Amino acid sequence: MLKRLLSERPLRLPHIKPYVPRPSDPSIFWFNSERDDIVSDVVKRICVDLEPDRSRLEIALNDAAYHEIRRLENQRDDEARDRLGYWRSMIRRIGKMDDTEQRRVLHTIVTDMTRDVAGNFDPRVYRFARRAVPRLIGGVMEPRRLMAAAPQSLDRVLRVQGDVERLHHLQNEGSLVFVPTHSSNLDSIVLAQALEISGLSPVIYGAGKNLFTNPIISFFMHNLGAYRVDRRIRVGLYKHILKLYSQVMIERGYHSLFFPGGTRSRSGMIERHLKLGLLGSAVEAFTTNQVRRVDRPVWFVPTTINYSLVLEAETLIKDWLMEEGQARYIIEDDEFSQIDRWVAFFRKMVGMRGACIIRFGDPIDAFGNRVDGRGQSLTPTGRAIDPGGYVEQRGKPVVDAVRDAAYTRELGEVLAQRYEEDTVLMSTQVVAHVLFRDLVQSTPGMDLFARLRLRGEIGLDREALCQELGQARDRLCALEAKGRVRTSDVVKEDTPAELLERALKFWNGYHDSTAATLEGDRVVLGDPSLLLYYQNRLVSFAEDIAGSEQLQAACEIGKLGVHR
Amino acid sequence: MSLRIGVVGAGGFGRAIAVASARSGHDVVLWSRRDRELPDPIRVSTDIADIRDCELVFLAVPARHAVEATEQLGEVVDGRHSMVHVSRGLVGADLKTITQLIRDKTVCRRLGALAGPLVAGALAEGRPSGAILGTGFPDLTDMVREALGGAGLRIYETRDVIGVELASATVGFLTVVLAYVQEVGLDPSTLAVLATRGMVEVSRIGQTLGAKESTFMGLAGLGDLIAAVAGDQRPELRLGRALAQGVHLTNAVGEAGAYVEGIDVAGHLIEHARRLGLETPISSTFVAVCEGRMSKDDAIQALMERRVGKE
Structure with missing residues (x-):
């Protein structure tokens, strides 16, 4: 009940004294003083547009009633109990209303909807959020530093x-x-x-x-x-x-x-x-x-x-x-x-440069x-x-x-x-691409969904993989020089082995499934769908960063992006 | 109301646009690299800055000169200008269309591509004809109709700009193919099969680049191809016939009397299709024939032996 009250209705802090914005404040600080004016402006423009044409106006009212009745009938919740009657009664009367009545109803509907859309800006909440959010997230990342310099954690990550x-x-x-x-x-x-x-x-x-x-x-x-x-x-x-x-x-x-x-x-x-x-x-x-x-x-x-x-x-x-x-x-x-996923996520992110x-x-x-x-x-x-x-x-x-x-x-x-x-390709995406490309290359003729079922069945030689990773990275840097895409500092600076290790560290322990694991000199592919997700960032560049041996696989990957 | 119209390029189509626009009572300036004689009141200029005052600009240069022309236009046009091109080509191996090139080189955004069976002679002389304008701006269609005007010219509109450009570019190649087949004496039914299946083939590739199939089957595609086969004396027809007579590609291009972009376009389309795993039997076979890598008999045999599928 409390959850519904909080989420459905705009909870606002009481105002003892209205905040008067200073000239140096950002424009959003003026929002509350302008909100009513903005709502009336929106309502006026819509009404001026629709009112002169009775048939358009009638269609708009019928459309509103029809769709709201359908939505509320499916919802069967408290909102439906409150509002369904109003719309059902309205849809019966629209055709019989005179022009004045139709315009009045339009004005009411549009005003209610616009008020529901319009937000609120409270400078106190803004100031609190400015201080609290970095501290909260920083605290999740490094609980021991919650009271100290938590915001730095966030700055390191972001x-x-x-x-x-x-x-x-x-x-x-x-x-x-x-x-x-x-x-x-x-x-x-x-x-x-x-x-x-x-x-x-x-x-x-x-x-x-x-x-x-x-x-x-x-x-x-x-x-x-x-x-x-x-x-x-x-x-x-x-x-x-x-x-x-x-x-x-x-x-x-x-x-x-x-x-x-x-x-x-x-x-x-x-x-x-x-x-x-x-x-x-x-x-x-x-x-x-x-x-x-x-x-x-x-x-x-x-x-x-x-x-x-x-x-x-x-x-x-x-x-x-x-x-x-x-x-x-x-x-x-x-x-x-x-x-719990938030906590696991932020903990994983901390300490991982950029x-x-x-x-x-x-x-x-x-x-x-x-x-x-x-x-x-x-x-x-x-x-x-x-x-x-x-x-x-x-x-x-x-x-x-x-x-x-x-x-x-x-x-x-x-x-x-x-x-x-302007996309900045990250270590996990580049590593996932090379791993997924190897999966495609080693399963010629297989369709995507058959490949995605190959969990733990494909093992790759670590050294060969690092070599491919280095080549892909170099080609990405060449694309970056032409302004086609960007890469993170980590991708540019780490050795291929470090990149691989970093990506595995990111994935493993956060995601429920395992993307890939190191087993001696071999890298064993885990959940190909996870690799697919991260590598998908590179579909536009797949052919450009492939060597002649991987071109066929890269073309197949490139095709994934044709109808995106 | 009289429009200020600029025409860039003094080839056959550029001159025809200038003549048709002047006949409709508009102020026309035609930009050319060299001084040329054109009937009054068309003003000929060698200074691209004279295009600045025009509201509507027609770009009528072959695709291979389009980069240079758009770079020059980029120095004089702004958001007030509308621009329509009549090129039948694409730029470079990445299949860049002329409207994409205009966007890269200029700030002009109200763009259109004029294509279809309309030819320079009919336009200049005001004979009945039709064309298609690909544009996202309906008011641009109105301007072009007003500019080229006349009861005899029907200009249809589509929002599928890239479809119009790709269809128009590929018709050039298909025209070479059909002229070749006609010259070697194959039956009209073979011609019809090659025309329709060839159009399906290029439209399939076009769809991967965002074009609509219906555009290839309309005025920009099949409509234009019918006009070409009916013999409107395009250079592509002369090129196809010369190749069929055994003339080497380089010399055949010379005999065509004008630069034909179709062969280059087909080569780039085949490469694009190959990367996507699409089959291009007709295009690949005839590019091989044009380049002398395959004989006429081998080409026909290779096409006839293919498995027949559903239409």
Whole structure:
């Protein structure tokens, strides 16, 4: 009961005296004073769009009632008891309502939904979280140092790369939209910490309702500006509200974060096909500001989150292999919801140099062009251009949803390309790739699922393996020199034998199954699906880093990524 | 309303676009490396900066000159420009399309690829014809229709830009194949089998690069191939016939009278297909024939002996 109260309702701390933001505070500190205005702005735009056309309005109301009745009938919980009657009664009356009544109902539905989406920001919770989160995680990693200098543990594990100085400047000039790759539910926490240690402003983000099922996480989500996304709601209006809410926030200068991959990469591959909904909201925010002559540009920061060890790796790859990724869109029973897995995960990460690397890529404008430190959009040869030109028609900026949707598709392509270039390949991924490639090479003609059943049956000569590992690493470094991908310092600096040992140390003891083990001079492959998950990060590069002997196997691995 | 139109490239198609646009009453500037005579009111310029004031730019250079042309355009275009290319080629071994190249070299994003059975003569003289424009921007289609205008020209639209570009590029090679087969005197039924199965083969490869099968079966693919076989005097036809007469590839290219990109494109497609484990019997066989590695009889025998599958 308590858990439900905490997770379903926004728990807020009482206010004795309202906090008055200082000019030096990040934009998010103004959120609470603007929240009602933002909600009304979203409601007004939707109502203005729908009200003049009775048939569209009626379709929107029917769609809302139909989908909510279906959802609540399936849910059969307290919410269903409270709301099912309302929707059933409404769907019977829609056709009989006059224009005024229909508009009133629309206004009520949209206002309720927008209020449910809108977050809250409490500076006290923010300050507490800034201090407590690193200490908590550091404490889990090294209990003996809980009261001492715990945050350093986290800093050792988490490395930030990229031109942070440029982002510092840009965050004062316009709205930054961080668009990271997505591997784990830890991503938003890790990214928040990366922003904190880089001295960058906190961001708002849409958090799936499944994250609100944990009461502690829910409390922080509710009070740190996150807006709530309930993926169970299929109502067209609701999706419209989510996009518009994101758009209005970006228009108003709130720095944002969303994961264009939509959901965690089940396969472990770098995302290629991105969800364009929220990305489009940011492009439209740019257009709207241009049309209103508001000088507040929007810039995107392609960000990659690179783990040596992924908390939920086993569940994710299993899900991908079962092809249930779509059906089980919201996985609620994975490692993220198990505290003991968190403890095991963080303990494993500590002491492993650069176990997680956050890379902030070079910022780009809404049209995929590079942006310099002064916020100027640049051509490939460095000439500054006015991005406003993209939304002009006969010299005047205009709103055009179809055109902006096309720009958004283009932006999605650029981001997918940037994800590859900014991915930092970690030791476990490189080692897994070479091991998996050897598995493919030694089982010609076998299909993927037959290979995945070969647990403990393939043994490789350790010395030969290290030689292959060294060659693959050298070829990856050559790709890095061409700007195709990046590798971690560990991958660059360790000897192949050290790399192998490090990867085995990461995997073994954390994951339930064993990826590979050392048995004398041989490396015996354990659970090939675990190797597959980690090696999948390299599918785009498989052919480029293979020698002539491994080319056939590399081509087979490359094919895994064709329809990703 | 009159548009400001720029045409880059003064080959047959570039000149035809300039003439058609001027006939529709638009301001046209044609950029060429050399000074050329074109009918008034088309303005010919050798300074790429004159393209800066244009709203719509047609890129009408062969793929092998596209890198240089787009690099020059990159210095003058910005977000206000829309650009449409009419190239039938791809760039390099990694099968880069011309729109991908434009994206790499310029900041122009409103892009389109014009392809299909439309030929320069019909366009310049305003004879009835049709084409397909691959673009994600519907307003660009309206602009192109307005620019090239006329009741006789039907320009269809698709969002499958890469499909249009790949289909258009592969039709070049298939045209060489069909001209070869016609010249050696094989039956029309053989021609039909090679045309349809050849199109299926290249469309299968195209789909791995993100193209849609339907685009290959539409104006950009089969539609264009029908126009070629019907004999619209493309250089690919001359190349195919010369090869069938036993002329060596280098000399046959000379006889074609223009650079034919189809053979290079086919070679790169075969390599791509090989990496993905896809079969390319028709393309592989005819590339071998073109390069003199296989005789006509061996080629026909090799294709006829293959196991017949489902369509």
